Amino acid sequence: MLAAVDWHILWQRIFHPDHVFVLALWRTIYISVLAQTLGVVLGLIAALMRMSRFFPLRLLSGAYVLIFRGTPLIVQIFFVYFGANLLFGFTLIPRTVDFGVFQMDGAAFAGILALGINEGAYMREIIRAGIDAVDRGQMEAAKSVGMPYRLAMRRIVLPQATRFIIPPLGNEFNNMMKTSSLVFFIGVTELFGDAEIRYSTTFKPVEYFLAVAFWYLVLTTVWSLIQAQIERKLAVSERGDELTFRERVAAAWLPAAMRIRGTP
Amino acid sequence: MSSNGPVLRAEGVEKRFGRLEVLKGVSLEVNPREVVCVIGPSGSGKTTFIRCINHLEKIDAGRIEVNGHLIGYRERSGKLVEDTERNIARQRAEIGMVFQRFNLFPHKTALENVIEAPTHVRGIAKDEAVRQGRALLERVGLADKFDTYPGKLSGGQQQRVAIARALAMNPALMLFDEPTSALDPEVIGEVLDVMKALALDMGTTMIVVTHEMGFAREAADRMVMMDDGRIIEEGPPLHFFDSPREERTKRFLSKIL
Numbered sequence: 029m030l031a032a033v034d035w036h037i038l039w040q041r042i043f044h045p046d047h048v049f050v051l052a053l054w055r056t057i058y059i060s061v062l063a064q065t066l067g068v069v070l071g072l073i074a075a076l077m078r079m080s081r082f083f084p085l086r087l088l089s090g091a092y093v094l095i096f097r098g099t100p101l102i103v104q105i106f107f108v109y110f111g112a113n114l115l116f117g118f119t120l121i122p123r124t125v126d127f128g129v130f131q132m133d134g135a136a137f138a139g140i141l142a143l144g145i146n147e148g149a150y151m152r153e154i155i156r157a158g159i160d161a162v163d164r165g166q167m168e169a170a171k172s173v174g175m176p177y178r179l180a181m182r183r184i185v186l187p188q189a190t191r192f193i194i195p196p197l198g199n200e201f202n203n204m205m206k207t208s209s210l211v212f213f214i215g216v217t218e219l220f221g222d223a224e225i226r227y228s229t230t231f232k233p234v235e236y237f238l239a240v241a242f243w244y245l246v247l248t249t250v251w252s253l254i255q256a257q258i259e260r261k262l263a264v265s266e267r268g269d270e271l272t273f274r275e276r277v278a279a280a281w282l283p284a285a286m287r288i289r290g291t292p
Numbered sequence: 293m294s295s296n297g298p299v300l301r302a303e304g305v306e307k308r309f310g311r312l313e314v315l316k317g318v319s320l321e322v323n324p325r326e327v328v329c330v331i332g333p334s335g336s337g338k339t340t341f342i343r344c345i346n347h348l349e350k351i352d353a354g355r356i357e358v359n360g361h362l363i364g365y366r367e368r369s370g371k372l373v374e375d376t377e378r379n380i381a382r383q384r385a386e387i388g389m390v391f392q393r394f395n396l397f398p399h400k401t402a403l404e405n406v407i408e409a410p411t412h413v414r415g416i417a418k419d420e421a422v423r424q425g426r427a428l429l430e431r432v433g434l435a436d437k438f439d440t441y442p443g444k445l446s447g448g449q450q451q452r453v454a455i456a457r458a459l460a461m462n463p464a465l466m467l468f469d470e471p472t473s474a475l476d477p478e479v480i481g482e483v484l485d486v487m488k489a490l491a492l493d494m495g496t497t498m499i500v501v502t503h504e505m506g507f508a509r510e511a512a513d514r515m516v517m518m519d520d521g522r523i524i525e526e527g528p529p530l531h532f533f534d535s536p537r538e539e540r541t542k543r544f545l546s547k548i549l
Binding site (some may be wrong): 165166168169170171172173174175176177183184186188240278 | 346348377378381384385386387388389391393396397398399407409412413414420454457458460461476
């Protein structure tokens with residue numbers, strides 16, 4: 029069985045990536061980063077809307093989560109890219125989106141939008157839980173020195189909520205890098221798409237998919253190291269004990285769920 | 293915000309949590325430079341009452357004025373409606389509050405805790421705020437702790453930072469909500485000393501919910517006894533401690549003295 033694997037291809041894919049592959053890798057990275065950023069922004073807005081005194085805002089926030097957590101992401105991706113055209117007969121997202129300083133493939137742009145909007149629904153819950161985890165006395169203390177709600181939220185509560193938000197946010201981004209492979213289905217040649225195309229022309233699925241799995245593992249591992257650094261920095265001001273480099277590396281390799289210690 | 297009348301004028305304040313009546317018509321006046329100690333059994337409403345004074349709790353009836361300004365509400369055609377958030381924040385800036393559990397901002401150093409409101413609420417220049425903040429921390433005996441985070445301070449030190457933080461806004465009235473009851477016995481004294489200095493040397497107008505009778509005897513101008521959502525007795529400490537009028541007060545004092 030193993031004899032059928034062409035190890036040379038796997039070797040080449042891992043140690044001598046060509047420029048087409050590097051471009052695909054770059055796409056996966058920027059799609060994931062931009063989609064996650066959009067998700068955090070939307071999640072924060074939705075979380076603050078949920079705490080609003082104004083009922084329609086709370087309703088809107090609830091509907092957002094209901095819809096985007098309750099339907100398949102792949103359907104959302106299709107609807108964002110093709111929806112306007114199929115439903116109303118106009119093109120919402122052009123083939124190439126021009127940002128002035130740079131241009132972006134329309135499908136990649138639609139993918140980022142869809143992934144980001146979907147992610148926002150999950151981030152809302154994470155951010156809300158983070159805000160709830162901050163002691164109520166903090167808001168009261170801020171108010172008692174004359175800070176209005178918004179200022180108290182921005183200067184006192186949210187910075188402390190970050191500590192509770194970062195660990196699950198890291199997991200979300202880890203997920204995002206892998207989930208972003210779904211945008212291949214609207215024609216974006218990212219990491220997974222690149223492997224898919226190679227496989228379909230060579231009929232060597234094992235080699236190409238093993239290689240792409242390896243590269244996803246590299247991405248998620250590098251991210252885990254970065255995340256451990258961020259978490260360590262956040263902890264410094266509140267706890268004296270810093271992790272050593274060895275502990276960070278160990279922590280980075282542990283299953284992500286085990287690192288959410290420190291959250292209540 | 294100066295006026296010749298009392299600093300605090302509370303009239304018939306009522307507060308309910310659901311069906312539980314916590315305050316059943318509390319009236320109290322506090323004059324400038326006066327120190328009032330509030331005592332009473334737990335559940336008597338003393339903490340709720342001082343939380344109402346800076347509108348951390350809404351009230352269901354009555355009115356509270358600080359320096360002649362209605363707190364938390366506006367009068368509109370004879371009725372009281374809740375004031376805008378901006379106005380409430382402005383009123384709170386004139387009232388200092390020290391909490392039982394300190395509630396320091398854990399992501400900020402002692403000095404940053406103290407200058408946070410002066411710089412971001414009052415808009416005082418950072419240099420000036422730092423200068424005043426250092427002076428305040430020196431006054432509460434923490435000259436060597438400017439850059440220390442609350443997590444590295446003892447309970448007594450944290451509470452003294454909290455007092456400096458409240459003083460940084462130059463409040464017309466300071467509220468203390470059982471400031472020493474979350475502290476280890478050996479550090480209670482250092483907090484009480486700071487409070488005594490405020491009361492006796494600085495002439496700060498204070499309302500203190502406390503069971504520290506030594507502090508009350510030395511620093512209070514007036515004692516207030518609350519029970520079951522009402523003020524049942526008040527008077528100067530000497531008289532209050534030695535010959536209380538109410539049977540309920542006698543029994544309470546005999547338990548805590």
